[in-house]
Amino acid sequence: MSANSPAPARRRSRRQETRLWRVPVVRVERVTPRLARVTVRDDSLAELAGAGTDQHVMIYLYPGDVVLPEPLTLESARGLWSQVRPMTRTYTVRRHDPVTNEVDFDFVLHGDSGPASAWAERVGVGDELIFVGPSPAYQPDPAADWYLLAGDETALPAIASILRVLPEDKRALAFVEIADAAEEQPVPGITWLHRGGVPAGECTVLVDTIRAAELPGGLPEVWMAGERAAMLAVRAHLLDERGFPRQRVRPTTYWRLGESGN
Numbered sequence: 315m316s317a318n319s320p321a322p323a324r325r326r327s328r329r330q331e332t333r334l335w336r337v338p339v340v341r342v343e344r345v346t347p348r349l350a351r352v353t354v355r356d357d358s359l360a361e362l363a364g365a366g367t368d369q370h371v372m373i374y375l376y377p378g379d380v381v382l383p384e385p386l387t388l389e390s391a392r393g394l395w396s397q398v399r400p401m402t403r404t405y406t407v408r409r410h411d412p413v414t415n416e417v418d419f420d421f422v423l424h425g426d427s428g429p430a431s432a433w434a435e436r437v438g439v440g441d442e443l444i445f446v447g448p449s450p451a452y453q454p455d456p457a458a459d460w461y462l463l464a465g466d467e468t469a470l471p472a473i474a475s476i477l478r479v480l481p482e483d484k485r486a487l488a489f490v491e492i493a494d495a496a497e498e499q500p501v502p503g504i505t506w507l508h509r510g511g512v513p514a515g516e517c518t519v520l521v522d523t524i525r526a527a528e529l530p531g532g533l534p535e536v537w538m539a540g541e542r543a544a545m546l547a548v549r550a551h552l553l554d555e556r557g558f559p560r561q562r563v564r565p566t567t568y569w570r571l572g573e574s575g576n
């Protein structure tokens with residue numbers, strides 16, 4: 315979902331085969347007070363093609379009392395649509411281990427008003443996770459002189475992955491907005507920005523910090539994702555005040571304040 319008017323196509327890895335996965339939860343970890351890491355493991359995940367960086371999936375949330383067809387595939391799930399449609403939400407693959415066939419997803423816990431956040435609050439070992447994907451992933455442009463990554467905690471799984479693949483000889487700045495110091499994770503290379511009590515989606519710390527930052531010269535590439543208004547503010551600053559080339563700034567709306575779904 316782009317936060318701006320039509321942007322040039324992103325460099326993306328080739329589209330992987332999209333299929334539906336119905337896999338057991340084997341671990342749930344509260345990584346920080348407001349972040350649940352849900353790990354699934356299944357032999358079928360050996361076939362989940364790992365494209366890296368911001369690769370994401372669509373999580374299917376069914377009402378608890380629904381009887382799902384066996385096997386549950388994209389086709390059989392669609393066949394059920396006339397009776398029940400799942401609620402869908404998008405989440406990034408935080409880690410995919412092709413040896414253990416484990417996949418981690420990091421859920422920001424933002425309260426019970428969101429079905430995905432509420433599910434992650436109460437999910438336990440042995441529950442199942444149903445998702446469709448994966449999406450193709452962003453591939454950084456090796457021609458860039460430096461990289462700017464920015465977002466809130468929902469973008470942290472993607473930013474952590476992108477940081478791992480950036481050319482080592484190029485400079486990268488990564489700004490991630492979080493509630494407070496308790497939400498910091500041991501990801502090297504990130505400048506943490508605390509909201510200081512301001513609610514998520516109402517805080518301007520991301521654009522304020524980038525506006526005040528001394529940014530390198532040369533050809534930039536900007537990847538950013540988070541709440542829509544924050545993305546628009548950073549984009550406007552980079553284009554209008556910094557004069558960045560439009561096609562080098564790639565904002566993605568991950569969520570919208572006051573609106574459900576994505």
Ligand SMILES: Cc1cc2nc3c(=O)[nH]c(=O)nc-3n(C[C@H](O)[C@H](O)[C@H](O)COP(=O)(O)OP(=O)(O)OC[C@H]3O[C@@H](n4cnc5c(N)ncnc54)[C@H](O)[C@@H]3O)c2cc1C
Pocket residue numbers: 315370403404405406407420421422423424427428429430431432467468469471514515567568569570571572573574575576
């Ligand atoms: C490509 C992509 C990848 C994403 N990857 C991740 C990821 O790895 N981890 C992750 O946590 N999120 C990720 N998101 C964001 C996530 O999909 C949204 O936050 C989604 O709205 C959460 O669904 P929900 O059911 O919990 O809340 P919704 O039903 O969508 O929203 C309910 C209410 O909560 C508010 N809300 C939604 N998200 C947040 C939030 N983060 N903080 C505060 N308030 C919020 C809404 O404005 C609304 O008022 C991703 C989004 C996209 C598009």
